[in-house]
Amino acid sequence: MTIAHDVAGDGPTVVLLHSTVCDRRMWDPQVPALVDAGYRAVRADFRGFGETPVPDGPYSDARDVLDLLDLLGAERVAVVAASGGGRVGQEVAARWPGRVGALMLVSTALGGHEPGAELRAFGEREEALLAAGDVGGATELNVTTWLGPYAGEPARAEVREMQRHAFETQLAGDAGAEPIRVEFDASAITAPTLLVSGAHDLPDFTRIAATLAGRLPRARHIALDWAGHLPSLERPEAFNPLLLDFLHADFPPGRDA
Template identity: 70%
Template sequence: MTLSHDVTGDGPTVVLLHSTVCDRRMWDPQIPALVAAGHRVVRCDFRGFGDTPVPDRPSSDADDVVALLDALGAPRVALVGASGGGRVALEIAAGRPERVTALALLCTAVAGHEAGAELRAVGAREDALLEAGDVAGATELNVRTWVGPAADEQTRDKVRRMQRHAFDVQLAAAEEFPPVRTEPDPSAITARTLLVSGRHDLTDFREIAAGLARRIPGARHVELDWAGHLPSLERPEAVNPLLVDFLRGGA
């Protein structure tokens, strides 16, 4: 199965991997800036998100993305991943370092992370709401948790629609298959790496970014004092120049 995706522009390939609160539409504000900077931009929906069906067997998001890149004739790419998409980017960059030229991780998750009390509480509350059939309540919980204070109501509504769609698709599945993940060895990453965290994000993700910055050779960590968990949506006018400069080699 090929992940639903779109390709825009010409030049060196940049692959955008979405947060699991969202789908590939989260990158709408980044596409014009990256194309104008001379990139071919690829973005895709993981299984069970956006336009990609839920998995019908155990599957690996990282393997799915690599298969898509093979189909597109993109042997070496820059990866930009947000949250759960960052976790997938880390798996690719550590497991196939020869394929990744640059790695930008926005409020990234990482396989094997032991959730802190704050993150566990959010997960437990979401589970309780979904078990009670309150999908709208679970959706609002995610919007409140993951969208930072700099975002406007239009942005919050966009996240609301993406999260609700993911819930609807996944809850309708006849069977749930857990994802296949590997824990990456950050020291194996050879790509230039930028880690971005948000001052208003949950502590887990700020700690993940700081820890990875110590373990990935030469990585740079930037914490945005205005940002929550989805800075590329909350203030794209601030994040786009950061990404363009990094991909150009300036950061």
């Protein structure tokens, strides 16, 4: 199955992988900027998010992304990935390093990370709300947890819509479908990597970014003093220049996609 996706623009391919709080619509503010800068923007919904249905058996998000790149004839790409999508981006870049020419990880998750007290408390509260059938309460918990102080009501409404849709889709789907977990060594990532964290996010994500910055051979870490967990939605006017500066330096227009 090909996961739901859309493509805009021409030029080197930039693949946008969404947070598991959202779906591919989280990148609405970035697509026009990428197209205007000379890139082909590809964004996709993971299984159980947006327009991609819940899987009916074992699945691999990383393999889904690779299959999509093959379908689109994108041999070498830049990957921009947020939160849970960042874990997928790391797997793609580590297992198929020749396919990834640049990697931007925004508030990224990390396989094997031991959650801190605040992240554990969030997970327990979310699980309890969903077990009680309170999808609205679980949705609001995510909106208030993951958006920083600079996020306006339009961004909050967008995250609310995307998160609730994901909950409803997944709760109605096959509970037995499990992701295929493949062990990979993040130090195998060869692409220049920009790690972005936010001062208003849960502290786990700053620690993860610092850990990866020390582990990846070509990585640097930028901490945004204004950002929560979803800076691309919170202040796109500040996030987009950061994104384009990184791409222009390490994956400029004019190279083969």
